[in-house]
Amino acid sequence: MKKNINIGLLGLGTVGSGVFKILNKRKGALKRLVEADLAIKKVAIKDMRELKDRNLVKIDKKLVTTNAMEIIKDPDIDIIVEVIGGREPARGFIKEAIKTGKHVVTANKEVLANFGEELFGLADSKGVDLYFEASVGGGIPIIAPLKRGLVANKISQVKGIVNGTTNYVLTRMYEDGCSFKTALKEAQREGFAERDASQDVEGNDAAAKIAILASIAFNARVTAKDVYKEGIGRVLPQDIIYADEMGYVIKLLALAREDKDGLDVRVHPAMIPLEHPLAGVDGVYNAIFVEGDSVGEVMFFGKGAGSLPAASAVVSDIVEVARNIQYERCGKIGCTCFEEKPVKKMDDIITSYYVLIQAADKSGVLAKISKAFGDAGVSLASVIQKRTWKDKAELVFETHPVKEHNLREAQKRIVKLDVVDSILNIIRVET
């Protein structure tokens, strides 16, 4: 058994500084668990000037270097914690660390969702641990529960609200009745959205996360590029109002399902029933809902981002890896993507749809649009018609579950109708 387990920290930003703080604050408690001191031996940052800019942590300058490879190659370091984020240089550092025989803990969803196969394969071949609890859901324990706690189950679906920024924006739109742009600006002012919020708003962040969750849930590699995505930029204030009238709330949903035809993995705004456990997940909170054949429905809820929540997950991984080191059990629970499974084309997915149409407010309009749906094989579940101004009306349709292909066919027919001005929005309804 080791007396010291040495950590090399790559990155001292939001998550890195949180890890630094927790390892100091909880030193005694963690030592009790791993029977060794968990010490950060070296920290790599990009530029020494970063230290001046931030009051995040008080750190001994002698610990800090701008040469990450020096840390990776240091034979005294047992665990490399990568909290730089983004693709490069993070991916290269993780790869080098594994090659050098280091265990790696990372919060990097982007690297894992794009290069998971390469990195997990390398880790398995080198017999080292590659842990990533913080990559999805911030501090919420979800990776280990899915990988271990629910192992008795054949998982049929995982769906979640996994991006706090977009959830905050949609919650503001719901509560204040404001537009997407106004809500986003407020989120940026409040610090809940980055200045360039495109990764969040366009669904890239959520897509990487659902790729990771799907890979575990279905024992098959799903990469970020396999995930269909739509952002929240097109959600209109009236969509939110109509959703409410119909008993739904709009969330940016990350969803992964398996059926006999393959995997259905996507991120897009979706209407979910107000009584669904995910519907009440507001603001910066995240939740991941899992359905298994034995356990039924389970949900994991908490803060999906932030320095200390994410660091909480990183430190739990550090403790797991440290225990593995102590008991010589590293590299045992590796990649579980045993199978290859096809990801369905969007044309083949089946769901219900909300379709908001602006049309002339005159007799026969509803009949024409309904016929266009019917001719495309789309059956309607409900319709609301409202006069908006002068001779215009908004028509809100909810379809029964149907193949996306048929919906797109109906869309083509509807836009050609002379009574129709435009289809203002189409949002999938996930019950």
Add this chain to the structure above:
Amino acid sequence: MKKNINIGLLGLGTVGSGVFKILNKRKGALKRLVEADLAIKKVAIKDMRELKDRNLVKIDKKLVTTNAMEIIKDPDIDIIVEVIGGREPARGFIKEAIKTGKHVVTANKEVLANFGEELFGLADSKGVDLYFEASVGGGIPIIAPLKRGLVANKISQVKGIVNGTTNYVLTRMYEDGCSFKTALKEAQREGFAERDASQDVEGNDAAAKIAILASIAFNARVTAKDVYKEGIGRVLPQDIIYADEMGYVIKLLALAREDKDGLDVRVHPAMIPLEHPLAGVDGVYNAIFVEGDSVGEVMFFGKGAGSLPAASAVVSDIVEVARNIQYERCGKIGCTCFEEKPVKKMDDIITSYYVLIQAADKSGVLAKISKAFGDAGVSLASVIQKRTWKDKAELVFETHPVKEHNLREAQKRIVKLDVVDSILNIIRVET
């Protein structure tokens, strides 16, 4: 590495038959994970006639014995799964199994909450695993997330809805406006409550569960007898209506908190704010809400009981133990009750209270009761007064947070007032 890991199953009731089913159904998937066949080698039941009574599972009679000790002593068996429930003979079997060097997986909250110290001590000394994910929250992964996933945190509180029967009864009372007795009868008719539902209704089941959670969360042994408890039998239909008016819902809350004066561990009906994540947990669902210094608030939600949900948790433990056997790491993550911490007396706990009083409907009543509260050092947050019939009124008080001692003092003073008929109910308010 073993090719076969043999399981001895003690009990073939609700949970046992679920374990049997899952191990058969998921044989291939589980083998892939543990690199060995997980086989039930023997099953102990109380009486062979049980086999005729039930259509639960198709089982080869040659596997079945009424002699549990035969299984426990069988040198070919690696893991004993105890799903008999109740104190004896379960406790004795677990003890013997550990003494014989067997690893044990149990769903038995009662044994763990009462004899945990003895059993975990024995397991640690013998270097065997004693796993118990199914003892709290049915299929919801909560033990491992609390023990491992949230290890970076100093936990300040754990509170949950951990008994499905009482939650179903309270949900019925809320939705149907019926009395406790009527709701309980319906729960029994629907199969959500046992014929003798006293263990659930009086809070014993929840008390055992919160004792287990508190022991892990605070690294200090809490036993079932340390837990203050009140059942739901005294909750009145009008309590539920007033709660709703005040923005609360009544749940049987199992709660464990730590502050500088010690632990506060209790089970009782409580009003919780409608916007709290626990408030929406209805029917037979369970949820456990945890607050940690780094992670903030997290919640775990799912079905708290039932054959397959509970068996899902048991099987996840079997897989963990089997992996430990394969990698020779058994007995490593044992008891984490490193400290001794005092459990507070109820007189010393601090919370808010709802107090429902029946009094004469005449002037000066409110002033007299308010003065009695004030004289006992209890400050009032709100009051509702309603005429009920003829010259009677119901007065609903909500206090600010105060020591329970002061509330009891106020209670004594109020019942002595000539204008007061009786205090109909007192319910703690947990925000």
